[in-house]
Amino acid sequence: MFLKRKQQSSTHIIGPATIIWNPESTAYDPNSSKDFRRLFIRLHPSAFLETFEELCRLVRKQNPRPFVEDLRHEVGSIEITGSDSTEALLGVLKPYVSKTESKETQASKFEKLAGCRDAASLPLGSLLAFSIMDPRLRYPPQKMSPTKVDIDAIGDFHKDPCTIPFKLFDRDARFKASNVPTQKSLNRRKGEGAPGARLEPTARDPPIPIILLASRHPKDPQAPGTWTLMLPWKCVLPVWYSLMHYPLSSGGNPRFGGLNELRQLAFERGLPWFPGDFPGTGAGNAWEATQRLYRLKKWERMPKGKRAHYDTLDLGAGRKGEVGTGWNCDYEFLLVLNKKKNEPQHQQGDEDETTGEDRTAQTSDPQEGHKGKKLKPEAKSPLESLVYLPKATFNVHVSPTSEPPPATSVVTVQIKLLGRGTASTCARIYRLPEDAAITKDAAPPVPTTQQAETTPATNLLPTTSSLSFSWADGSDTKSQQQQQLPPNLREQWLALKPTNNTYTNNKKATKKTQNPKVDFEARKRMLARELLAPETITAASNNNEHPLCPGAEDLIGFVTTGSYNLRDGQATAVGVLSAVCARDELLRA
Template sequence: MPWNRQGTGPEFGYYPKWGHLLSAGTGPTSRSTDKPDKSFRNSVTEQDSNSNSDKYKHHKATSIRRIHIHANARQTIVAMDNTKKQAASGNTAADSKKRKGAPSAATGFKNQDQQGKESRPPARPQKRVKFQDARNIRSQPPDAALDDGKLDLQKFLNAREFEINALETSMRKCKSANATRVFQQVPREMRRRTASHNAKRVPKRLRDRAKREMLEDNTPTVEARKRRPRTTRARIRAENARRLEKLAAKKRKRALEKEAGGENKDEPGKTTIQTRAPRPKIRRDTLNEPPKPKSKFKKRQINKTWLPTHLWHAKRATMTEPTKPQWRFSIPLTPTQKCYRPTHRASGQKGTMFWDTSYMSTVRLYGTAGGIEQVLKALGLVQESLWGNRGRKWRVGTRTWSGIVSRQQGSSRRDVGPATILWNPNSTNEAAAPESDTTEQKKTQRQVLIRTHPSCFLELFDELIRVAKLQTPQVHVEDLRFEIGSIELTGPGSTETLLAVLQPYYTEERHGQVFSSLVGVTNPASLPKDAVLAFSVKDPRLSYPPKRVDTASKVSDLALLDTLTQWPVEEQVKPYGLFDRDVRFKASSLPPQKSINRRKGANIPGQEIQATAVDPPIPVIVLASRPAAGGQAQGTWTLLAPWKCILPIWYSIVHYPLSTGGNPRLGGLNEQRQIAFEQGTAWFPGDFLGTNAGVVWETEQRAQRKKAWDRRPKGKRIEWASLDLGAGRKGEIGDGLACDFEHLFGLPREPSPSSSSGDQSTLDVDPNAMDVDPREEAEAASKSGKPHKDILPSLATVGQMKKTEFNARVSADSGSRPPPRSIISVNITFVTRGVANVCARIYRLPSQPSPATTVPSSEAEVPATDPVAAGVGSLPADLRDQWLQKLPSSQQKSRSSSRSSKSTTTAHAAPQMPRGVDQGTRKQLMAKSLLSGDPLPYPRPSSAANQTDTMGGGAHPLCPGEEDLIGFVTAGAYSLSEGKGTAVGAISAEKAFDTLKEFGTKEGRLCIVRNAGESVGWLARWELV
């Protein structure tokens, strides 16, 4: 509570009625003023407890005042003396315009400035006394209820009534005396509010208390409706708001007149034509426009597009900057509350994580089956398993294919990005057709959905257009980016959440029946790989809020196991409704929320609303996928639905009560990358530097790191030129703020980017990868089919190599080497210690000593290591053996073999302390051990030339030379899933191929990881991703 400067407050003011206590000296004034006298406080309490109920009411209101007056008696008496002196000298007049102080016992009011800070009681003891008094429950002695030893029933009941009233009063005072404010009681899972200044930002049940606390604390309140505009822009917006309000009022008035039978009422006998609402135009073989936003949000979406759940995310997550959208979308990066460890728990242990991935791009191909097959083969789908008997389930439409698609670039192929491909089943099942009708099957009309990442969408779309025009008859391409949205869920509770939200519309649908029987599944990876379920669901708003699914085994475990093994959804498959444009449009025409609320109000409370003809079925496709790492990692559910149906589904997912407690957790772009890192998989595009999308990402990240490095003061940022790597080597290898593959492959250096916009005008991909209207250069390039080789940057010449292709080259006896300037993605696990950061350097174990590269300098520098027999400026010959000794298995052997050598070489070994000796003998042995041996030199000598000191913890082998550098780390941290440091990086395919051929798999996969700007490396092992 603030200090009551007027002296009228109930707790902290000075009152003249208690002046006789001070003047009479009834209280012990020798006590300290910081703490009230305990004996006096007890006497006041006893006096109140012995009084009757009428006197208690009077003492109850003044007990706290007595305590504070008595605690500050000495300062008040001094103030009284000063006041008398001022009155005697005639200086009693005070300025009437100034704020008056509290009245004193002798002279009434006194000027606050003259009174000063001495008369103010300390705040903390006052609050402590206030809380103690609020928690003190008054009581009456039982003597008043006894009359000559007999119990007077009426007095006894009166005493109990007093005690009950005292208990209720104490409860109310304790609640009001709480130190917690109203706005601090809002759960931290909810979005942040400006509740300290606006009472309307807190729940309704707490608004009255919030207003009362603001009045007591003199908090400046905010009332938006009464705030006057202060700027020209604000005045213009206020005028526009008033005009829009008038227009809305006129519109409502006309609507009411029409309903009442006004001038627009149809005449009897007059026929009317019912027309359907206009469908959005979907142009084929060209890019389509995003949905038109509302007028009040139109200016905010000039350079980007909002997700269907943007308004919900903007209040609860950190979004991309308005002027710097990500892939032409406003994407949530991370929730506002800290969620690194909760994300790890929800994604793998308990709960579920979910994302709005509607920014993922969707393309539809339709044409003859043979033409679509040729288009897909042009994208790199040439495996025999896809077009033979093993790929029949995929071609029927009950499985999906996920992988990296590529395009032809000269004599080689270049990866584009990840894609998921799904066929739409025909009315006649292909699996039931005879083999003799293969020619007829290729002439049938088929449809394919291709779902890809937005960073590589334009590159893939141009390639599809180019290849589709070469087919006869031509295959057409449709851009469905803003027609189909998606939501991804992962975690043990993901299946439970979808079962509660997605209720099948038609009970006879086979896919809907199988989906409803998945109660008890805690990992989507337990389903058949790349399984597909397509059915129609009800509007989730009809059953909102969603009820908890009964996981107590509606079906037995054996029945669930039988369903997962047999998977009875591959016979008599019907075409999926999400492929149909008319079905998507009808599903997007959902009834408004007001009508849902009206129907819910007319229904019985707690009962779900039954679907009627007004509620259209929503076509959905549910995809179950497994992580690339395999093992026990959690799988992922991907829900595809019409764009305008994502928001109703989203609200039900957000508020679903999980059976394990809590609600599903929101995730952003950073959480997606975190989960991929913990699973040991590469994340696109950050970990795919061999693609054009990866080049753009790396360019943006370099600019951000450079900007952050420039903001730091010179004394706190790393000087790359002065880094000492040992053996006379000075300076960082390449650019310390980049994954410098240009330096690794000897490519020409590109000028550093001046901004973080990631402009890739020199690439063969349009920098605005999500532009609605591509630039003329991109259109000309797509028409001519010529890649822009002459304007590619040097980093874009680096190619990405697949895991299967690399393993085939290593296992082949022919020894065909990988193509030059190709990289492969690897997962790095440290053997013992170490945590890698982004841009860390990856070395292979040195095979032989090689001279170190020295940086010429005009000034002579003192090397950090002493010269040894190997010579200054060169690495030791046994450097590889030093690193191999860091392995846990070799350490045990080295320790056992070195014990004998240490015992012979140590001349003055310290004596061992025997057991059970007395204190005197112990002191003698300790003094002998301290005096034996040579004294330690000061200052401490530097380590040997072939070792470096790790923070005073002993010698450590030096890092290999620049010729053994093989790659860089693209993502690294301490992994909560592994319990130690891990990383994801990219290494040179040629150097990795040579190392595996020379040293084999056991030693060939060992590497050394050194963070940029550090001189110490750590032993690790890499595995292909």
């Protein structure tokens, strides 16, 4: 789920979060006048400050006033994913059993999962809460013996819901669990016993309350599930140390992963990673601003002969220079383009006439030459104007009868490349241009590939200086771009799409050309039409050639994460699109 807050007349997304409610106690307490419930809000550290400030603001308006507490240094968590995640947890987490207390019901359920290898096989929202003993008492952990899957235990997982409050919510229980014995004292106790003997819990070894939450992929049923282990802060290191040394039945030990590995796992599963793939949120905007400085410094440190020169980048058809800033996901440029598309045509015409009359005066004064044409919006921080839309919210605006989304809204999508190559961060995402009508007075066709631009036909295109000024100015109109680009650019890109049965399609095409009912004169006219028609790139063309890049007016988003996906065996990416442009393309399709 997503945490949201109201901001003036709109709703602002804070970020994804997990909410865990403490079960209500069925025991009657005569001293309690009102029933109060507690909950945990687990979220990314980058979104904590915004969430905590919003909760404190809302708490002041409530009566009776709720209590908000910061537990960042009292409750920690470990995420375990993979096909052997359940086995590793069963080998390390041993339920706490004392002489006076019996084994907890939730602990018995956990031990019945011995044959369940993946957390995704459990029902949605499965949660376990019980107490474990210090894993250092059973160090080094021993390999679990293979057992069969208990299907009845998995089916009856939600049959007996927990009606006892979780001990992890109790401050006293967390404080006692934090007072675990030191490693030096445990070594002394091991030295007093027989060699290889296991230590038994004593009064000096407090129980450690934990919460185990099972989650799965929202779409792919074949993706492995994830266990989220929540426990007291000072007990994270002992449990993690034992997990890293557990001998798996498949061989080896569990591998450690940090934030970068979590991002890689989310990318391979086709899921957006917070905060890098969530622009429009406070944490996502801060991440983008930090990465811009990092990419700029990295670009400046590279030698001039090896770094990319974005100002002179050849986009084909005489166009020079990357659209926007090369090392940025230039959402500011995208917002300006969308704003110009939504402006009435008569306003644009009046502005063009005014600029045409005063062109001589503007060129004489360079400071006044770009008045009324600013790339940056009027806001001090353009990223703050972005509005992130979740998938459920975006689907509401897809219907033709529904209202369009906000002009500054963005949405996250997954991209799969059909051909070779990979998309890296900050790569531009274009839509297929609309078909342009071919008339008799149309300009001569431009080359259809970037490799063909070395032919003498390039002298028919506008000069580079005028094009570079229009790119930086952002005032290119759709008609100008259609004159520069080939009219069949959309068909050229669609021809690269692989078909399911190429042999059948080629056979049908051969039958059409060999129609015996067509006379000889008609065949000659058809052959002449094919020879004189402009060349169109097909999927069988040279791999070094590709159709031209669409114009700036077809820019709809940027790639935030992209690489070769080893899980799918092809190049994939996660991108951010303008919600308005994405809606228009879905309606046009």
